[in-house]
Amino acid sequence: MHRITKITGYVAIILVVLSFNFFLPRLMPGDPLSFLTGAPGMDMPIVLDEETRAKLLTYYGLDKPLSQQFYDYMLGILHGDLGWSIYHNAPVSDILIGALKWTLLLVGTSTALYMVLGILLGAISAWNRGGKSDVGLLVSLLSIGSFPPFFLGMLFIILFSVKLNLFPAFGAQTPFMGYSSLLEEASDILYHLFLPATTLVISHIGGVYLLMRNSMLNVIGEDYILTARAKGMAEWYIMRKHAMKNALLPITTMIALRTGFMIGGTILVETVFAYPGVGRLLFDAVTYRDYPLLQGAFLIITLVIIAANFVADMVYVQLDPRLRHD
């Protein structure tokens, strides 16, 4: 039962997002095309050549009735048709697929790192509550978490790329480099990944740390911890086997919510480091008022987040036996 409600919920959310994406350009004053070419707040109007114009016209299908437009739009999505990018002059879906792997690499690596570090530090902090290490960790993690990701990224570029010349300031790979081996390619990619991933880890670790600390503090007050102590078990063993295991449960749901939050940081970090992912595309699309690309990027990001939420929900049901037989 629990699962069915959840799945219906997710399907409904996907439909809402798709409809939002469909109606947003059509609700703007004028039609999407005239809006594109004379968008408010832009410095120069976009001049479309005949070919692009024709492609956009067929994509939006403005001469047809709205219901037909909606049907075509949904059918197009199912076939992977997300429209035509004005700036790149290529199908939006092709551009996004090329960028998605970089975003997944960046988000995946940083999520894994900040979750593990945040959980460990939070557990250590709670275990030594009120002690020097607790206070030190709490104050320093709350403080570094206050740096906005884009500002932190800019500081890293100045410090580690310009001043110390340790890491590259932009891109995901060295341009025009022929790799002689797979190992060489992998190390070049990791080398470029280091600064953006570190920026993301630092700006997101505080949230998980605080959650884990609070969750641990709740668990530490429980009777079974006292019992374990009374039995004379080693502190480290109690912390790992009795406290952390139970404190982790509420954290799982937060991972998914945090991933949505993290995507926001990724857009900014990719922009600062010119990292060729979906976030950077979103920034380019905003700068060049490339609305089809903007909406395509938004759709992909949202679908990835919803998928992550879904996985977290299913994992949570597996982890918490109380929910399994619902």
Next chain:
Amino acid sequence: MTEIKDLNRFWNAYKESRLGLIGLAILLFFVTLAVFAPYIAPYDPHEMFKPMEHPGSDHLLGTNDIGQDILSELIYGARVSLFIAFFVSVVSGIIGTAFGLLSGYFEMFGFFLMRIVDAFLAIPRLPLIIVIAAFMRPSIWNLIFIFIILGWPITTRIIRSEVLSLRTRNYVEAARMVGAPDTYILMKHILPNVFPLLVVRLIIEASHVIIAESSLSFLGLGDPTAKSWGMILHYAFVYPTIFISDLWMWWMLPAGLCITFTILSLTFIGYALEELVNPRLRGMTRI
């Protein structure tokens, strides 16, 4: 009289927290800058002088690419950032609380409203804000509108879960049994008890709005007529030689630090308040 006594007791508990006091001091500093900007700032932030001037006696932090005094921009920037943050957190707090109270108290309404809240929370916030902002005319009021629309669902969820637990308390049941009307119970017995939680939520929401606003402005989607700290960073970031010259020291660093310290102050205040409000965290060593 009891209100003043309560406030006194609250303040006495709050000032035990060193983090809370540091946060409050930093926030007061920025609020003072914002309120008295015309008296503190050396110039009008829109006035143009010689562009790209290095820091000197005329311009303590130099001038930007179109010759505006950066220090004055920073001081006036406090107005924009703080105004948006507090306006949004208060209005979305009121809406969120109203919905939270109703949805916690009336089950059917709550069920349907929670499905809407779920949908809002499942969609990543910043990308959604970017897409809407890109389609709308960039103005402060449009930004405020978007932030309010996206801010209330979290407040609603938090207030609702608190109401759900308050509703089963003896005094609420007793009030219901003697026939008190729903509105009376909500206003007299439930609202005062969710209030502390709401204050924590307002502070956290304010810091989220500051991050969101500065991020949008940094991406070039802010209101060009009301220059916030994020907007200063945007112009600095797109300037070609920002990283390879010393420009960043007076153009980028101060604006970034203003945002960072504002968020820091709100984080510290929020943490100190949460310790006071959350009974589970209470009674531990205060920091």
